[in-house]
Amino acid sequence: MADVETRRSPAGQRVWETACELFYREGIRSAGVAEIAERSGVGKPSIYRNFESKDGLALAYVNAKAVPARDWLAAARAACPGDPRAQLRHVIGGIADQISEPGYRGCPLVNASVEFPDHEHPVRKAVVSLKAEYLDLLTELVAQLPVRDHRALGYMLQMLVEGASVTTQIYSADRSAASLKEAADRVIDSFLADSSTAGSSVPDSSLEER
Amino acid sequence: MADVETRRSPAGQRVWETACELFYREGIRSAGVAEIAERSGVGKPSIYRNFESKDGLALAYVNAKAVPARDWLAAARAACPGDPRAQLRHVIGGIADQISEPGYRGCPLVNASVEFPDHEHPVRKAVVSLKAEYLDLLTELVAQLPVRDHRALGYMLQMLVEGASVTTQIYSADRSAASLKEAADRVIDSFLADSSTAGSSVPDSSLEER
DNA sequence: TGCTGTGCGTACCGATCGGTACCCCCTTCG
DNA sequence: CGAAGGGGGTACCGATCGGTACGCACAGCA
Numbered sequence: 001m002a003d004v005e006t007r008r009s010p011a012g013q014r015v016w017e018t019a020c021e022l023f024y025r026e027g028i029r030s031a032g033v034a035e036i037a038e039r040s041g042v043g044k045p046s047i048y049r050n051f052e053s054k055d056g057l058a059l060a061y062v063n064a065k066a067v068p069a070r071d072w073l074a075a076a077r078a079a080c081p082g083d084p085r086a087q088l089r090h091v092i093g094g095i096a097d098q099i100s101e102p103g104y105r106g107c108p109l110v111n112a113s114v115e116f117p118d119h120e121h122p123v124r125k126a127v128v129s130l131k132a133e134y135l136d137l138l139t140e141l142v143a144q145l146p147v148r149d150h151r152a153l154g155y156m157l158q159m160l161v162e163g164a165s166v167t168t169q170i171y172s173a174d175r176s177a178a179s180l181k182e183a184a185d186r187v188i189d190s191f192l193a194d195s196s197t198a199g200s201s202v203p204d205s206s207l208e209e210r
Numbered sequence: 211m212a213d214v215e216t217r218r219s220p221a222g223q224r225v226w227e228t229a230c231e232l233f234y235r236e237g238i239r240s241a242g243v244a245e246i247a248e249r250s251g252v253g254k255p256s257i258y259r260n261f262e263s264k265d266g267l268a269l270a271y272v273n274a275k276a277v278p279a280r281d282w283l284a285a286a287r288a289a290c291p292g293d294p295r296a297q298l299r300h301v302i303g304g305i306a307d308q309i310s311e312p313g314y315r316g317c318p319l320v321n322a323s324v325e326f327p328d329h330e331h332p333v334r335k336a337v338v339s340l341k342a343e344y345l346d347l348l349t350e351l352v353a354q355l356p357v358r359d360h361r362a363l364g365y366m367l368q369m370l371v372e373g374a375s376v377t378t379q380i381y382s383a384d385r386s387a388a389s390l391k392e393a394a395d396r397v398i399d400s401f402l403a404d405s406s407t408a409g410s411s412v413p414d415s416s417l418e419e420r
Numbered sequence: 421t422g423c424t425g426t427g428c429g430t431a432c433c434g435a436t437c438g439g440t441a442c443c444c445c446c447t448t449c450g
Numbered sequence: 451c452g453a454a455g456g457g458g459g460t461a462c463c464g465a466t467c468g469g470t471a472c473g474c475a476c477a478g479c480a
Contacts (some may be wrong), residue, residue, distance in 0.1 A: 009427070027327045028409045029239055033468060045470075054468060089296075105327060110376055114324040126375045133233060147425040155385055156393045163373025166320055167365075170341045175365055183366045183397060190396040219457070241437060253459040255440075264438060 012050030014040040028058045028128040029115050058123050065108040066130040073137045084144035092184045096177035099168050107165045222260030224250040234318050238268045239325050268333050275318040276340040283347045289406035302394045306387035309378050317375045357401040
């Protein structure tokens with residue numbers, strides 16, 4: 001879990017970089033080990049000397065891809081201490097920027113979970129675990145806001161982020177990025193307005209865990 | 211395009227049904243033609259007598275999966291004539307119900323586009339085209355509302371729907387369904403409030419087409 | 421200078437992929 | 451009763467998949 005991916009061998013390092021790029025660009029299943037080896041300029045055995053299997057490589061890839069997102073949440077907290085609204089704007093804005101970058105092809109974790117529909121597959125289980133952890137962190141951030149149901153708001157924001165991420169691949173990256181920021185603002189404002197008034201036209205979320 | 215999938219041969223019909231179920235449950239790439247043939251109780255040649263290739267079968271699958279969504283939009287219009295707010299609630303509620311069904315594994319079109327990252331692949335191109343068409347229909351429905359930027363609201367709702375669809379696979383179907391309905395309500399209300407007042411705390415969307 | 425251990429690529433493995441040649445059987449009509 | 455035609459499955463094809471046996475090249479040490 002805490003395994004930071006620092007490959008020892010030079011060939012292993014090249015494999016790691018190539019695999020990360022190829023897994024993201026072409027998908028994990030589409031990228032064959034022969035292709036990874038060729039583009040890395042190494043032989044196939046060099047892959048298996050540094051990684052247990054292709055699944056193991058994919059697992060490391062998925063775990064590695066989750067790190068920047070976690071770091072970005074922590075950075076937002078540090079960037080705007082005491083101002084949860086600005087922290088959220090920081091987070092959402094960063095995601096919108098990432099989405100707008102050329103070559104963005106959706107969330108790598110979501111893509112991986114689509115590529116491995118079997119719920120028992122280690123990659124899939126890792127994605128579920130990592131995403132749950134991310135949602136918890138985001139919800140903690142939201143909890144700083146004076147809203148009644150911060151868990152509902154956190155889930156809604158996460159849903160928006162995933163929606164923006166996936167629509168980028170199908171519609172327009174620019175529209176998704178802008179729409180994400182605007183929608184997040186509107187939803188957050190709506191929750192804040194709910195909590196600052198007595199009655200609410202929008203019913204309280206009756207969601208419970210699990 | 212207008213090709214309704216009515217297979218002539220009995221074997222072809224069984225192949226078609228099995229393929230649709232298998233493609234959705236296991237993913238298009240994971241479902242091999244041998245597996246489809248076996249589960250259909252037919253031989254592999256029966257597949258190729260009714261479909262040009264596996265890609266052709268996948269293309270037909272994707273096109274067929276887009277039909278119910280379009281129909282559902284039309285049904286919502288017919289169910290609540292003259293009441294666009296209720297029409298939208300009808301649409302969103304139906305999607306929420308579908309998401310909550312056991313075995314739901316995300317939008318088949320989105321899954322297909324993740325499985326075929328190549329933008330030139332016919333399946334991918336079909337998905338982009340079908341999704342664009344759906345967004346247009348949804349936006350037309352939103353356009354009945356007295357909101358300033360109905361295109362922005364339509365895109366936002368579509369983003370919410372896709373977000374709910376994808377988070378269902380990773381988090382909880384029930385939470386995604388409930389969150390979708392609540393988020394859609396809040397966003398629509400926010401747009402309606404914008405248009406009924408002079409000034410707005412939420413900046414107008416500056417999105418322009420493409 | 422010779423020995424040894426380690427990291428590397430070539431060449432290959434069985435399994436499985438999408439796709440097809442071939443033949444059989446069953447129906448229909450003369 | 452025999453010929454013809456079409457939809458069916460068996461058995462196979464080359465290509466590619468993930469994974470590995472093996473031998474080479476080169477380092478450090480004596």
